[in-house]
Amino acid sequence: MKFTSAQRWLEELVRLPSINPGGAGKVDPQLHGEKRVTDWLENWAKSKKIQYFRQKVLPDRDNLVMVVGPDDPHAKAQLWEVHQDTVDIAGMTVPPFEARVQDGKLFGRGACDVKGSMASMLAALERLHYERPQKAWKIVLACTVDEEHTFQGVQALRGNERGFIRVNDSHQLKPEFAVVAEPSQLGLITAHKGVIRWYIRVEGSACHSSTPHLGSNAIYGAAKIASRIAGLHSEIQQKSPDAISAGSISLTQISGGSAPNIVPSECTLLLDRRIGFQECTEEAENQLKTILAQIDLGEGLRCELSTPIIRCPALQTQGNEAAENHVSKAVRQILGNCTSTAVAFGTDASTLAEHGIPSVVFGPGNIRQAHTRDEWINLSEVESAAEILFQLGSG
Ligand SMILES: [Zn+2]
Structure with missing residues (x-):
């Protein structure tokens, strides 16, 4: 045998x-x-x-x-x-x-x-x-x-x-x-479906929370991004004929802030983008970059998109x-x-x-x-x- x-x-x-x-x-x-x-x-x-x-x-x-x-x-x-x-x-x-x-x-x-x-x-x-x-x-x-x-x-x-x-x-x-x-x-x-994941890092400046006007709160910037991403998800879904083949985008993790009395200088978001059957990874990446560039985060705030930590078409x-x-x-x-x-x-x-x-x-x-x-x-x-x-x- x-x-x-x-x-x-x-x-x-x-x-x-x-x-x-x-x-x-x-x-x-x-x-x-x-x-x-x-x-x-x-x-x-x-x-x-x-x-x-x-x-x-x-x-x-x-x-x-x-x-x-x-x-x-x-x-x-x-x-x-x-x-x-x-x-x-x-x-x-x-x-x-x-x-x-x-x-x-x-x-x-x-x-x-x-x-x-x-x-x-x-x-x-x-x-x-x-x-x-x-x-x-x-x-x-x-x-x-x-x-x-x-x-x-x-x-x-x-x-x-x-x-x-x-x-x-x-x-x-x-x-x-x-x-x-x-x-x-x-x-x-x-x-x-495919998947791409990135981090978005929002940077502001820290100060004592009793005088928040002296800093730039990174969490407020992150909140604006979160709200725009939720909107983007609906736009992606509307373009697909059905739920099985549809792409999607979700914010799955968030971390920021270091103490109860410090205006946070940093906040990091984790984005999970599912690539639908009719979508291509490059288009999805470009779409996200364009949208991030359009968001007005507020004074003293900036954000940075990482290279993908996962990329599967x-x-x-x-x-x-x-x-x-x-x-x-x-x-x-x-x-x-x-x-x-x-x-x-x-x-x-x-x-x-x-x-x-x-x-x-x-x-x-x-x-x-x-x-x-x-x-x-x-x-x-x-x-x-x-x-x-x-x-x-x-x-
Ligand atoms: Zn397996």
Whole structure:
């Protein structure tokens, strides 16, 4: 028996905490960071004699890229992309790292988002590596870091030239399409919203609050911006035909002031802009800059927009047909039918699509079970995904 059940890999992966450290208050090295998963993947590739490349992305946070299939440098290639990180475990009602199995479900953090998919990809990759089907594609399996926060793993994967990805320090190749793993209930996600986040820093001048006329209150400036942003949200929504495809803008955090009796010199706002299906990220950025420039903040006050702390474009069906065709064919061959949907949440697929690689999202599990207190996945879906991916890679 050369083909291992995906369940075995899933159990091992869920037992390795890989919480994204970004945005966490206190980082616990026993829980945060992808290193445990990356090391495991490296050993896995080594033990199977699969060619791999460990790509540095952030301190102690590496992508692990494996390549199987024909050695011919001109062989047609497909990219399978899956993230190693998970969200936090606060408030979980099931043991997060025990990988407990009950009634055909596996419970634990990351089971659904997205270690279930990773296990399917590993099982299919292993089988392709050993069975070497005649018309097999070259498969690049990229296990990336930082999807749950700032998407830096997938960004680092992109090669210098449009359409190319890095498969090691000296070699880049151009896959014909990419499958990006996220829970999609074994259907395809062909469109999703994008997201950009920025800080806006309002600066004034401090003074004692008994003589406020001597200073410039940064919170008053921030309040004017907040009110204008609320108006902008309505304008964005009115332009979209429906709520699912609509863009939006929200102020999600605010901080300012240092003491009860000091007029604050600084106030910082965090802006979350969702990019609708019909919108492009550049237009959204320019729109915001124009609006900020038009606001009269008041005397002695100025504001500054940061560079985006997160930038993920929207995924649009158009331009990604090659991926949709190949993957839906493989799904139909195994399951008999295949659905295509559009969703609100962002994935790594749009960053690859923007880079010129036709991309589609596919994986076992339901996004409703992702990030939950009792995260779980149906094991039968994980095994079906492995079969579909094997079919896809077999050509
Ligand atoms: Zn995910």
